[in-house]
Amino acid sequence: MSGPSPAFRSAVALRDDALAGKLRVAEIVEETLARVARTEPTIDAFLHVDADGARARAEELDRRVAAGEASGRLFGVPIAVKDNICTRSMPTTCGSRMLEGYLPPYDAHVVERLLAEGAVLIGKTNCDEFGMGSSTENSAFKPTRNPHDPTRVPGGSSGGSAAAVAAGVVPLALGTDTGGSIRQPASLCGVVGFKPTYGAVSRRGLVAFASSLDQIGPFGASVLDVAHLASALAGHDPHDSTSAAFEPPDYASLLSRSVDGLRLGVHEDFLEKIKDAGVKERLRAAVRQLRDAGARIVRLDDLDFLTRVGIPTYYLVATAEASANLARYDGMRYGPREEAADLAATYARTRGARFGDEVRRRILLGTFALRAGHKDAYYERACKVRRLVQRAFAAAFERVDLMIGGTSPVAAFPLGRNVTDPVTMYRCDALTVPASLAGLPAASVPCGRTAEGLPVGLQILGPPRADAEVLSCASAFEQLSGRFGDLAPLAVEAAAEGDDA
C-alpha cells in the first residue's frame, strides 16, 4: 500500500482529498472495511457493518465528484453510528434482545444531517443496552474491548464508537451521552469525545433512555474533526420540542490556539480527590500545562455537593424517565414477543426475557421512584436537587470561563471486574453526571497515559451554549499536549497482522 492508509488520516484531510478527486470515496470505503475486518476479531466494536450500503454510497458520491457536484462538510468521510440511533438502512437494536432485528421506518435527524453532508455510514456500534452502563458489557450481544488493551473495557455506554475511533477504523463516530456515555469511553479509549449543550442537537431518532439528559455527540481522533462533526449535528429541529432555537456557529472555524487569560475552574473532587494515582498524576500535569500556557487556574471550593449529590440525583431522574421511555417495548407492535397465557403474562414474559439485568434494575428503580407515596421523597426531590446543581454551576460560571477536571476517576478496567457490582459501576459516572444534570457542554480530550499505558482524559465543561468555547479550549490543550488523539491502532493492527503472518 502506498502512502498512509485513509483510515489513519483525519476526517478533514479525507474530505478535502475526496472533494478534490485525489482520493476516490470507494478507496476510502474499501480501506475502512478492510480495517473493520482486521480489528473486529479483537475489538468487537460493531453490531452491524453495512458493507454493501457503504460501497453503494461510495459509488454515488464518486459519481457526484465526476459530475462536479460534490459538496458537503463530511464528504466521503466514513462514520460509525451508535446502535441506539435510528437508521432506516440498518437494524437499530440499542444492544438489546428486545429490538433484535428491528429496522426503523425512519432515519434519525442526525443521520439525515450526516447524509446531507456527504458522509458514508459504515455500521452500527455496540453499546450498553439502551445506553445503560459504563463499560459496554451490558450489551446483550457481546462486550467490546479496549483497543489499548483488549482485556479491558472501552468504557460505555458508547464503547463501540469510542473503540472504533481508537482502533483507527473510522475517523469519526456518533455516540450518545446521558450521564457520561460519550466522555467516559472517550477518556478510557484515548480519543476526543464531546457532549453538546442539551438541546443543541436534535434527539429525534435517538432511542430514549432519559429524555431530559440524552444528547448525541461526536467522537474523533482530533478536536478539529470533532468540531466539524459537532457543527454538522447541531441546529434547530422543529420536530424535537426540546431542540434549542439557536443556530450554532461553525465550531471548527472558532478553534483557538491559546488559553492565555482563560479562567479555568478546578474543584478538588474532579482532581485532587481522585484516588487512582496514575489518573491523578496525568490530570495534574494537564493543569500545569494549561497554567504554564497562560490560563488562570481558579480553585472552586464550594461545589462539593456536585459530586456528592450527582450520582443519586442522576440515577433517580434517569431511571424514572427510563421506566416510562422503555414501557413501549411490550412485544405488541415491533420486536419479538414471548407469548403467554394472557396479556399480563405476555407482557411480563416478553419484558422479563428480552431486557437484560441492568435495564430491568433501572426500570424497577425508576418505577419505584415514581410510585404514589414515594414520588415526593425520590423523584421530586431529585428534580429539586437538579435545579440546585444547575444554580451551582451558574454561580461558578460567573467566576470562571470553563471548568476542567477528570472525566473518569479510573482508567480502563478489566472486563468482568465491575459487572456484579452496579454501585461501583455507577461511581464511574461521578465526574460526568453533574454536567449532564445541568445540560452543559462538556468534552473529554486525551491527556496522556498511566504507567500501565492506559489513556486518561481531561474533561472540559462550559456554561450552556458555550459549545464553541469548550471545543476551543480542548483544541488549545490538544496543541499544548502535542497529542492528536491517542490512537491504539498500530498495536491492534500489528497484532492482527502478526496473526496473519
Add this chain to the structure above:
Amino acid sequence: MSGAAYESVIGLEVHVQLATRTKLFCGCLNVYGADANTNVCSVCTGQPGALPVLNGFALELAVRAGLALGCAIASRTKFDRKNYFYPDLPKGYQISQLERPVNGEGSLRFVNEAGEERVVRIARAHLEEDAGKTMHPDGDRSSLVDLNRAGIPLLEIVSAPDLRTPQEAYRYLTELKRRLRYARVSECDMEKGSLRCDANVSIRPAGATELGTRTEIKNLNSFRNVERALAHEIERQTAVVEEGGSVVQETRTWREDEERTETLRSKEEAEDYRYFPDPDLPEFELEEERVDAIRAALPEMPDVKRARYVGSLGIPEATADVLTADRDAAEWFDACVAALPDGGDAKGVANAVTGVVLALANDQGVSIADLRLTPERLVEVVGLVDDGTISRQAARKVIAELDAGDEAPAEVVERLGLAQVSDEDALGATVDEVIAAQEKVVEDYRGGNENALNALVGGVMKATKGKANPQLARELLIRRLGGAGG
C-alpha cells in the same frame, strides 16, 4: 324509608375529540372511519426514538373550549405522562395533563328539569391524547388493534360533584355539547366517539354535607344512557345502604341490554399511574395576547344569544330555544336579521326559519348553512308575505323553489303564478259568485255562526286556486254580508 331520604351526588368526566385536521403530537390525519392503521406514523405508533410536537391548533381549540366554559386559562401549562400498559396505548404511557392543565376552574349554567337555573362548576378541562381501539373478533382468541385513533386530541372536561339528579346530568351534557359545538371545538357525536362520558355517583342522607363513597360508571354511549345508568346506580346504592351495607368504591360498567350496572374493577386493583412531567414537552407559556385573540374570535354563546332574541327582537322563548339549539341555525338567523330592513319583521323571519327552513335542511339531511337558500332571499320572501303579495302557504313553495334554483323570489312568484289577488275589483266578482252559490252557508253566517265565514273564505280561495288574499276576501265578504248575526 322513602327515596327522598337520600340525595345523590354526581360528577361527570367528559372526553371530547377536538376537531383538528391532524393529531395532537404528529401530522397524521384526525378523521373518523378510515381503514384500520392507515392514519399512523412513527410518533403515534410509538416507534423507538419518535418525539411528540404539540399541534398548535389543538391547543387553540382547547383554550377556545375553556373560554366557552368560563374556565380560568393557565398562564403556563405542561404535559405529564400517565403510565399504564395496554395494547392500544403504543408508548406505554398517555401524554396528558395532571398539574397545570390548560383550563382551570369554570362553570356551566343551564336550566334543570324543575325549571330552576343551575350553575355547575367545572373543575378543569385538560388536553390529552386518545388511545387506539382494541377489537376482539367473535370466536377468535386474538385481538386486533387499530391505532388510527391513537394520538387524536382529546379535551377531558371534569365537572365538580355538583349535579344532583340523573336528569340534571342529562341537561348538563346537553348544554355542554351545545356550547362546544357553538365554539366549533368538537363535533360532540357520541355515535362516532367524539364525545364520551364517565359518571361518578354517590349517595348521602339528604342534607348531609360529607360525600358518600362513589362508584364510577363507564360504557355510557348516549346521554339517555347516562341518565338511565345513573338512575339505576342510585337505586342500587340506596338499596345497599338501606339493607345496612355500604357502597364499595369501584368502577362499574353499564349493561344497556340488561339495564343495570356491574362491577368492572374494584379500587384494590386501581392503578398507580405514576404521573411525571413529560421531558419531551417542556412547560410553556400561554401568552395573554394569544388567549385574548382566541377570546375575541369566540362566537356569541347560546345563552347570550337567546336572551338577545327574546329581549331585543321580541321573539317568543320557544322559538328562541329552537333557533339557539344549534349554532348554524342561530348564525343563519343572525344573517337574516342583518339583512332585515329597519323595522322589519324579525318574528316573521324567526317563524320562517324554525317552521320552514330548518325542516327543509332536515329533509335534505344537511346543515342549514349548506342550503342554497340564503338568509337575504328568505328576508325578501317574508317581506312579500308581509306586504300581501303572497300568502304564507305560497311562501313555503317559494322557499322550496329558491333552494332548488338561482331565481329571485319575485321570479318564482311570477313563474308559478303565486301572487295573491289583492285587487278588490277582481276579487269582488269572485266573492259575489261564492255568495250566490252557497246560500245555505250564507244563511248560517247570518244566523250567527262565525265559522260559516271561514267556509266562505275557503270557497273564495278554492275558486281562485289559492291565489286570493285571504284577508281581503274576508273583508269583502263581511262588507257584502254585514256583520255576523247582523
